Amino acid sequence: MGETLDIEPVDASFGATVRGLELRSLDGQTWQAIRRAWLEYGLLIFPAQHLTRDEQNEFALRFGELEFAAAPISNVGKSGRIHSAPDDDVVKGIRGNEGWHHDSTYMPVQAKGAVFTAEIVPSCGAPTGFADMRAAYEALDADTQQQLAGLQAYHSLYYSQGRAGYLPSKTNDRGGYDQYGYHDGEPCLRPLVKIHPETGRPNLCIGRHAYGIIGMEPAESEALLDRLVVEACRPPRVHFHRWTEGDAIVWDNRRLLHCATEFDLTEPRRMWHTRIAGERESELAVNYA
Ligand SMILES: [Fe+2]
DSSP states (O other), rough: SSOOOOOESSSSSOOOESSOOOOOGOHHHHHHHHHHHOOOOOOOEOOOOOOHHHHHHHHTTSOOOOEEEEEEEESSSSSOOOOOOOOOOOHHHHHHEEEEOOTTTHHHHHOOEEEEEEEOTTTTTTOOOEEHHHHHHHHHHHHHHHHHTTOOOOOEEHHHHHHTTOOOSSOOOTOOSSSEEEEEEOEEEESSSSOOTTTOOOOOOOOOTTEOTTSSSSHHHHHHHHHHHHHSSTTTTTEEOOOTTTTTEEETTTTEEEEOOOOOTTTOEEEEEEEEOOOOHHOGGGOOO
16 A cells, blocks of 8 residues: 555544555555654544554554553453442442543653554444634634633543543542552643644644633633633544554644543443653643653
C-alpha cells in the first residue's frame, strides 16, 4: 500500500474510518500517511484489526513513548467475575468516565493520545463519544475567546470523581487511593486554551477534571467550565463510535475530549487502552515546569 489511505470521514468536524490495512504490519509509507491523517482528523477508526496486546502497544509506540501499556478497561475481573454493583470501585471508575474528559490532564504530563481496542462488546455496542475542542474553540464568539485568553484551571481526578460521587470506597493507609491518577502532588494547572504542539491550532482544554479557574470564585469557575463543555460537545463537533469486537482506534488527546456511555453492567465488556505519553515541552502542567 502506498501513500493513499482508504479513508472515509465520519459525519462530524473531525474523525475518519480507515479500511484496507493491517495495523500489525504497516510499511513506512503507510505509517506516515496514518500519522498525517491522525493530526488532520484527530480520531482514526480501524475496523476488524483484532490486535494482540503486544501488537496494540507496538502500534501505539509509533506515536511516542507510552504512559502505560495495554490495560483492561472492563467490568470483568481477573477471576471472571462481572462487577456491576453501584458501590463497587471498578464500577465507580467506569461510571466516572461517562463525563467528557481529556486523559491524564490530572497528571503532571497530559497524554498525547491513546490506542483503544474492543475485545468483548456488550449488545448495545457501548459507544465511546469524542468531541472536537479545536472546532469548539473556533465556534466561540470573539468576546468569549478573549475572556478565555490567559485563563488557567486546575485538573484533578480527586475533584472529578468526587464531584460525580465516584471516589473509591477503598482507601490506603494514608487515607488516599491506590488507583492510577490519584497522586499526592499539587493539582495540575493548565491553560483553558491550548496551542496544539504539532498543528499550531488553538483548542479548548476543559472537561470533567478541570476546576478552580485562577482569579474566579469556585461557583463562577464551575459555571463557566460547565457551560463550555455543554456548548462544545454538540453536533457537528461530536461523534459516538459504537463498538464491534476487533475495532482499534487512535485519538489525539491534545485536541479531543472523550467519554464513555452507559451500558448494562451485567453484560461483560473488555476494552484495552494503551496510553501514549505527552511530550514534556508541550504537555507539562504550568505549575510543574
Ligand atoms: Fe479516558
